[in-house]
Amino acid sequence: MPAKDDPVIIKKYANRRLYNTGTSTYVTLEDLAEMVRKGEDFTVQDAKTGEDITHPVLTQIIFELENREGQNMLPIPFLRQLISFYGDQMQMVVPSFLEQSMIAFAKEQERFREQMKDAMVGGIGKSPMDMMKMTTPMKAIEEQTRRNIELFQNAMRMFTPFPAASQQAADEEPQPDAPAAKDDDLQELKDQIAAMQRRLDRMGKD
Numbered sequence: 001m002p003a004k005d006d007p008v009i010i011k012k013y014a015n016r017r018l019y020n021t022g023t024s025t026y027v028t029l030e031d032l033a034e035m036v037r038k039g040e041d042f043t044v045q046d047a048k049t050g051e052d053i054t055h056p057v058l059t060q061i062i063f064e065l066e067n068r069e070g071q072n073m074l075p076i077p078f079l080r081q082l083i084s085f086y087g088d089q090m091q092m093v094v095p096s097f098l099e100q101s102m103i104a105f106a107k108e109q110e111r112f113r114e115q116m117k118d119a120m121v122g123g124i125g126k127s128p129m130d131m132m133k134m135t136t137p138m139k140a141i142e143e144q145t146r147r148n149i150e151l152f153q154n155a156m157r158m159f160t161p162f163p164a165a166s167q168q169a170a171d172e173e174p175q176p177d178a179p180a181a182k183d184d185d186l187q188e189l190k191d192q193i194a195a196m197q198r199r200l201d202r203m204g205k206d
Helices: 029-037 054-066 076-084 094-122 128-133 137-158 164-172 175-205
Strands: 008-012 018-020 025-027 042-046
Touching: 018 029, 029 042, 029 054, 042 054
Parallel strands: 008 042
Antiparallel strands: 008 018, 018 025
16 A cells, blocks of 8 residues: 555556556546546556556546547647757756746636635625725636736747747857857746746745
8 A cells, every 4th residue: 555645556557447556446547637636646657567657648638638629728839839849959948847837827826716715705795885896806817817828928938939030140140159049048948947936936935
């Protein structure tokens, strides 16, 4: 039996069946998706070799969800940009940036839920006039939406480190200077990721 804080072991067999060793039951990809939503940690292992195959299984879950009608969350431009980074020297910083971006987004969503909860609880027993003076849930939603859009716009800009104008200027420079320019852009992206981490740390202390 795993320790209380250890991730649950999910074993995948040759017939593609998944077995939850914590509950001693067979599960589906949808069951694993629900475990993720509930914050339950798990590791998927090949039943024969013991190899950790969590990454490909989680990727498969995303693929299944994205192919369901009305559940697409990954826009085509994002997918194209993400694919373009495979094999590029920027690839090594993309995972860290994506992780920090999603952590920041999750923190913003949690803060939004708390604001909505406070607004609803604070409105109990209030007169219509008092309610008008309070920040309405719709305004809170609009503000949160604006902040989320700004967050993802910043993310998309960082996924385009060489804008058209900058790229044209770079093309006009002597070839030997190109590696130095890329190194500068890479360092700038690393600095931005570090700055994002510091902001997340401060948010956690609030």
